[in-house]
Amino acid sequence: MYILSLIILNLYIFSGCSYYQSSDVEVDLFKPKKAYELSDKYLGLIRNDNIEEANSLCTENLLKNNNEITTGTSKIISFEPEALIEASSKSVFITFNVIRNSSSEPKCDLDNFAIKVIKDGEDYKIDEIKAMNKMQVFVKNNSLRIIGEDGGKSDLIVSLSNMPKDVYLRRNELMLHKEKVEAEAFGPVALGYKGKKVAISTTGGNKTFLSIAYIEESKATQGGANESNPNKEGSTEVNLEDALDKPIAKKVIPLDLLRNIKIDNLVFTKEEGFLIVEYLNSNLVRRIKVYNGENGELVDLDFDKEFPADTYNISLINFDKEDFKISVGGKLGAKDINAEKLGEYDVSIEGKEIKKST
Template sequence: MKKKILSLTSLLLFILMLFSACTKSMDKSEDIEIFNPKKSYEVADKYLELIKNNNIEEANKLCTEDLISNNKEISTGTSRIIAYAPDNLIESSKSAFITFNVIRNSSSEPKCDLDNYAIKVIKEGDEYKIDEIKATNLKQVFVRNKSLRMINEDGGKSDLIISLNNIPKDVYLKENGLMLYKEKVPAENFGPVSLGYKGKKIAISTTSDNRAFISIAFIEESKETQGPATQGENEGNTQQQGGNVETGLEELTDKPIAKKVIPLDMLNEVKLDNLVFTQEERYLIVEYMNSSDVKRMKVYNSATGDLVSLNFDEMFSDNKYNIELLEFEKDELKINVSAKDGIKDLDNEILGEYNIDIEKEEIKKI
């Protein structure tokens, strides 16, 4: 009987020891953090934001030594990143590839690139680091012979988007309550242009002196799948060219891929700086310098062309305060309000950073 009691006691002790060992093993496994895809995305997103702001030194700190050592020179080049939107995330047990659609613009000419960046993030100790970056050019928009054209990643012959001759001749001004009169559209040259993140929309500006016209073109299939232009269309193009033989001959064989153009606005006494879509392309942000050399901003609904009522002019006088776009996520913006150089009559409480909810048309100081 005693032996049975001792045997039962030993069995109970063994079970308790085994349970305790399993519990400790589970505790230790819980202490081991697996690869976190959310943290990897945050690192990749922060890297692109730093590059966009030309903060190369801080961006390099997010990269592995191997990646930095394999690049002789890291710079933004002739065009700069003005915006980007997340595209996809592919994860494994030890790394993640995060892809972004990236918009690059040139400050010297009407030119825009849509690139796809694939950023590989790994874990080094407790830190998440970028170990590889691959960039692919998807689309390029550029001007040739008074025409806006697009070339795809496969190269070859470019597609005609729209020519200056096909820009609307006159439009109603959005600032007028009673739209009784139209005003002539400035269309001597193309100004800044900007692609959407899927390559299906293009924000277009045309300029004459210090006036600017802004519109959005919706892109459909390329001309290779549309078929050649009809004889009537060719005749119309030839008449519109006004004797420009070189451009006329080019457009005789081209059918524009811009199938719908929405006029947004016409701005007087301005110099356009930048056009950029929000991440979901629901809105277009227009940055410009006004006649007082003050940096300003307008936001438009990209589907209807309507100006969003954000009351910038009421809150921040347009001859005293600069409005600068800092960053955006989906339909929310962050701006910085600063004073124009040399202005003394200021309200210092106005200066600083603000969050903007475009959908709700709300502006809140941070």
């Protein structure tokens, strides 16, 4: 009986040692959350033109296979995660819907990026990036058109002649006065992440008109008949085709009519709830306005009260669904700049709160 008890005791001791030894060993698991955070950080760095730091997140193999690591004339302005696809036990593909705007013409692309993240020892690195164009909005013959990933025939979204002729001004609480819209040319445009909304700016004289067009699924997104180069000036036949085209914009929601400003950027927040408008005012000071993406109403965030429009630049840093971060800086040569106001701020759109970042 003594010998049996001793054997049982020894087995218990050995099994206990084995348990504690195994619990001290960290299991080498791939963490998808870290992979997503890395890919999200990478696109954020590219959006902010920090190519060098973005490259530090990539494997040497990826970098050496690329001769030109720049964004070119089509800048990434926003992105939204779409899906996470497991590739192996130590790698995943994370897909993003990416919005790119041209710096030289009214043109916007909806691209899909698939970023492969691998685990190399203790580090997570980007090892592969694949991109494809899903949709492109461009101007042709005074018309805003859209073409899908398969190319072919483009569809008319809206023409300058179809834009509203006069609108109520958002800054007026008593909406009696309507002002004429001078739509002579298209300015910057921006697609939503699902390709169902297009933010549009048109210019004429000293006025800039802002609107959002809701579009139905176009033939362009389904593929269609072949068409000549969409950026080429049209012949008489093409102009006739444009005249006979039926716009696919189901409705155009007016946002605002602004004077003596220049639009720098239009960007939808994630889930397209709001539209952020970056612009230069008449004093060449960078400012921001925010509009509701559903009803077009201006969101009153008291930027002008907190940061007077003749003194402080406001720049967009990044954003989420209903929050975004801004940087506030003083205008060069401006007087009465309060140094305590300079810095980064977190802005809640729904809460209409502006808090200095800690």
